Amino acid sequence: MRKLCLLAIFGLLFTVKSQTNTANTSTSGKEITLEEIWNGTFTPEYMNALNSMNGDFYSVLNVDPATGNTSVDKYSYLTQQKVETIVNSKDLYGLSSFSSYSFNNDETKLLLGTDFKKVYRHSYKGTYYVYTIATKQLALIGKDIQEPTFSPDSKKVAYAKDNNLYVRDLVGNAEIRITTDGKVNSIINGTTDWVYEEEFGFVRAFDWSKDSNYLAFLRFDETEVPEFSMEVTGNSLYPSVNKFKYPKAGEKNAKVVLNLFNFSQKNIRRIDLRGYEYIPRIQWTNQPDVLSITTLNRHQNDLKLYFYNATSKSSKVVLNETDEAYVDIQDNLTFLADNSFIWTSEKDGFNHIYHYNNDGTLKNQITKGSWEVTNYYGYNKESKKVFYQSVENGSINRGVYSINLDGTDKKLLTPKSGQSYASFSKNMQFFINTYSSANQVPTYTLYSSDGKKIKTLIDNLELQIKVKRYNLSKKEFFTAKINGNDLNMWMIKPANFDPNKKYPVLMFQYSGPGSQEVANRWNRSNDYWHQMLAQKGIIVAVVDGRGTGFKGRDFKKVTQKQLGKYEVEDQIAAARFLARQPYVDASKIGIWGWSYGGFMSSNSILKGNDVFSMAIAVAPVTSWRFYDTVYTERYMTTPQENPSGYDDNSPINHVDKLKGKYLLIHGSGDDNVHVQNTMRMVNALVGANKQFDLFIYPDRAHGIYKGKNTRLNLYTKMTDFVLENLKNK
Structure with missing residues (x-):
């Protein structure tokens, strides 16, 4: 264990508390190569995504590697044995394979999807069929449709196509067209626009009432939203242009309204709501004619939860949350049998679980403490227990807990240290826990809901043995008092570390609001790259500064209206702290990041030009004026209201400071x-006569991965740049 004394450096106070063992000093292992990182050598074995079924069963989509046939197979949670094959593509006429499936409520029918085509970043359209299990009949629903969903009574399927909303009557095999005004880059019915999909995290913008008589859906009017265009190089003689509606900060959003289709009356009714900019969630309650609606104002600091009664055509606000900064949108709204509901909120300063009566009055706060609930898993109506994940044992760890609805009898169900993620059965009787730590490969274990370990499903022992053959260093976790705050940090030193030598340092971070990079979990791809750099004599360090998550509301929201100020100050201060360590070469400290992290690394080398000698920025935001409304204005309000907040911390406006x-x-x-972010940065650097390096990957998206050897090429380029500019000659 490592403990550093209290230091006063340049007026900043630092204290460090060690949390793990020091680095491994073995030098007998193999060296990591970039080819191994990107060819899957270190990829752990994963469980296929499972779909929990009624009772104590789940299903899995399996692919026969020999034939390519796909099947949906049913398994028992308790025995982990296959019970039956529900459908196999080899038995289907006209459908050789499928890549998605979903059940109706009583699990007598399946929706099978194939031939998917990308719409936006997270949405697809495809060809879908209904398969009836008892008769083994297959019926086409439609081609190039989106988000098909069974009605609760299984007699209908709703879906979107060509920006309109449709319903297929399965009894009469008739198609009902709900809307007719859909038009690309103009009107969208039943699915979301680009910015809702990206920032509110959903695509299907319709929901069935519990009695299947109503279909609530959102309508987006994008007519006045500015259009963004991207040139696509492609393989043709002439490039093409991709055009789509993208509302940048301060610009017009789509006008969103909520409509209700009544199947009995065959009409559409608009639900009138007031004082909102966004409708980020709609969900029917357990009362068949009562719809819950979540709205936000444009600043996203005033959230209202409405109950709308479709029979009386009346609405009321049952919950209103406000915050000086913003209110997060969550998916944890759960209705109980009496239509009381469970809700999560950080209104007491930390994210916790609450139980409300059906009129919106508070019944009780279920969880309490100076720690965050990080996942809400659900409610078991039989045992009256709530299941959740939290950071009660330190913000870098995750544990799965059960607690009574009244807040009593809290129980930790998984290991105390490391990170556990639960996937619960539909009846909340079992869960599969995915567990890992910095020293433990991912394992998948079946538990009963009372925390009893039943069976290890995947142990990744082969990977655990494999990595021991490599010359890897252990992560050292610690906290440091930086700018008056205890910040989480980790460090990787070369395996043959000599405290009497001086080493260059590469810092990595993301730093976006609510994010986390310092976590007690198993290696990701970047971790192996960092290990490879450590093998070449570079110390790698990561610091989660102010604005990052899981340490309470105030710590996360301190960056409000000033993205890139406090986060950058913390990275610079952390670099100065590292520079004062006797084993660090203060003249060779670099930083890198991707997306928000690229914004950060750019600002860091500019504002911290006396400490950072190099930086890499991948896909960086260089001005928040170029980014979308929902994300940017949540933290910055609009450029018209907060021009200095946008400009004071834009890397474009600090290019004259570049030295490294x-x-x-x-x-x-x-x-x-x-x-555009990078091109505007390039223009600013050229205008300031600053030398820099630039690489553009044609037609690659934000992840820069599509195409042969793209990631290998990218990390080879970054490795060469790091070694050329940091490594001691």
Whole structure:
């Protein structure tokens, strides 16, 4: 264990508390190569995504590697044995394979999907069929449709096509067209626009009432939303242009309204709501004619939960949450039998679980403490227990807990240290826990809901043995008092570390609001790259500064209206702290990041030019004026209201400070953080007569991965840049 004394450096106070063992000093292992990182050598074995079924069963989509046939197979939670094959594509006429499936409520029918085509970053359209299990009949629903969903009574399927909403009557095999005004880049019915999909995290914008008589859906009017265009290089003689509606900060959003289709009366009714900009959630309650609606104002600091009664055509606000900064949208709204509901909120300063009566009055706060609930898993109506994940044992760890609805009898169900993620059965009687730590490969274990360990399903022992053959260093976790705050940090030192030598340092971070990079979990791809750099004599360090998550509301929201100020100050202060360590070469400290992290690394080398000698920015935001309304205005309000907040911390406005080596990388097909960000940065650097390095990946999106050897090429380029500019000659 490592403990550093209290230091006063340049007026900043630092204290460090060690949390793990020091680095491994073995030098007898193999060296990691980039080819191994990107060819899957270190990829752990994963469980296929499972779909929990009624009773104590789940289903899995399996692919026969020999024939390519796909099947949906049913398994027992308790025995983990296959019970039956529900459907196999080899038995289907006209459908050789499928890549998605979903059940109706009583699990007598399946929706099978194939031939998917991308719409936006997270949405697809495809060809879908209904398969009736008892008769083994297959019926086409439609081609190039989106989000098909069974009605609760299984007699209908709703779906979107060509920006309109449809319903297929399965009894009469008739198609009902709900809307007719859908038009690309103009009107969208039943699915979301680009910015809702990206920032509110959903695509299907319709929901069935519990009695299947109503279909509530959102209508987006994008007519006045500015259009963004991207040139697609492709393989043709002439490039093409991709155009889509993208509302940038301060610009017009789509006008969103909520409609209700009544199947009995065959009409559409608009639900009138007041004082909102966004409708990020709709969900029917357990009362068949009562719809819950979540709205937000444009600043996203005033959230209202409405109950709308379709029979009386009346609405009322049952919950209203406000915050000086913003209110997060969550998916944890759960209705109980009496239509009381469970809700999560950080209104007491930390994210916790609450139980409300059906009129919106508070019944009780279920969880309490100076720690965050990080996942809500559900409610078991039989045992009256709530299941959740939290950071009660330190913000870098995750544990799964049960607690009574009244807040009593809290129980930790999984290991105390490391990170556990639960996937519960539909009846909340079992869960499969995915567990890992910095020293433990991912394992998948079946538990009963009372925390009894039943069976290890995947142990990844082969990977655990494999990595021991490599010359890897242990992560050292610690906290440091930086700018008056206890910040989480980790460090990787070279395996043959000599405290009497001086080493260059590469810092990595993301730093976006509510994010986390310092976590007690198993290696990801970047971790192996960092290990490879450590093998070449570079110390790698990560610091989660102010604005990151899981340490309470105030710590996360301190960056409000000033993105890139406090986060950058913390990275610079942390670099100065590292520079004072006797084993660090203070003249060779670099930083890198991707997306928000690229915004951060750019600002860091500019504002911290006395401590950072190099930086890499991949797909960086260079001005929040270029990014979308929902994300940006949540933290910054609009550019019209907060111009200094946008401009004071834009890297574009600090290019004259560049002294070190700077590498800019971007994909020209990035529809999220547009390459415009990098091009405007380039123009500013040229105008300031600053030298830098630039690499553009044609047509690659924000992740820069599509195409042969793309990731290998990218990390080879970054490795060469790091070694050339940090490694001691």
